[in-house]
Amino acid sequence: MFKIKASGKIDNLKDEYSDFSLILDKIYASYESGKNVLEDISFKAKKGDILGIIGGSGAGKSTILRAMTGQLDRKILHKGNVITAGIDVLKNNKELINKIGYVPQLEYLSLYFEFNAIDNCIFFGKNYQLDKNTIRENAKEILEVLGFDDELMHKPVKSYLVERKKS
Missing domain, CATH: 3.40.50.300 (P-loop containing nucleotide triphosphate hydrolases)
Known part of the structure; x- marks a missing residue:
């Protein structure tokens, strides 16, 4: 997206x-x-x-x-x-x-799977010298469009990728 x-x-x-x-x-x-x-x-x-x-x-x-x-x-x-x-x-x-x-979905990059979705966006956005608060606001807006509720936004990425792969 x-x-x-x-x-x-x-x-x-x-x-x-x-x-x-x-x-x-x-x-x-x-x-x-x-x-x-x-x-x-x-x-x-x-x-x-x-x-x-x-x-x-x-x-x-x-x-x-x-x-x-x-x-x-x-x-x-x-x-x-x-x-x-x-x-x-x-x-x-x-x-x-x-x-x-x-950022492709690569399972061997396990560090990123420990982060939640917003922290992933902040981590990669800071590599481009983007403002942390701006990244957070934009990430939250896009994640809401994707159907993420507040709880899911703050769960580690690996927790819902594992669930998705099982289905």
């Missing part, structure tokens, strides 16, 4: 892109097997939009997130355009990496 905050302009941006902070336009991605993991994926989001990416195991959710955050090169993301926060991801991913964070 993303709350779109950044809105920038890049030179020579197509007119149909100009009002959006996040654009995936007809992207295709494949790994070593050569089989497309993403095929003709397109969507746009404006500043302030909240975006959820839902799908089964292997559906390409993580690949979409990696594309949006500049973590895929042209060998993998071989067709289409990705523009995030006004940055053409495929041409300038180093600039983007300094502006956006993505």
Whole structure:
């Protein structure tokens, strides 16, 4: 889930892109097997939009997130355009990496599973010199949209991930 905050302009941006902070336009991605993991994926989001990416195991959710955050090169993301926060991801991913964070669900990072959801947001946000209170307010707002009540926001992440994996 993303709350779109950044809105920038890049030179020579197509007119149909100009009002959006996040654009995936007809992207295709494949790994070593050569089989497309993403095929003709397109969507746009404006500043302030909240975006959820839902799908089964292997559906390409993580690949979409990696594309949006500049973590895929042209060998993998071989067709289409990705523009995030006004940055053409495929041409300038180093600039983007300094502006956006993505924390995948990795079980071997057990420290983060001991934190609650809000503390996770604060921990990673502080790496970008963001104000702790601002992070807390934004995290709480987004977690409420996701259906977290106050009790769940303050439970260790591992307590509800384990429950989810059992179902």
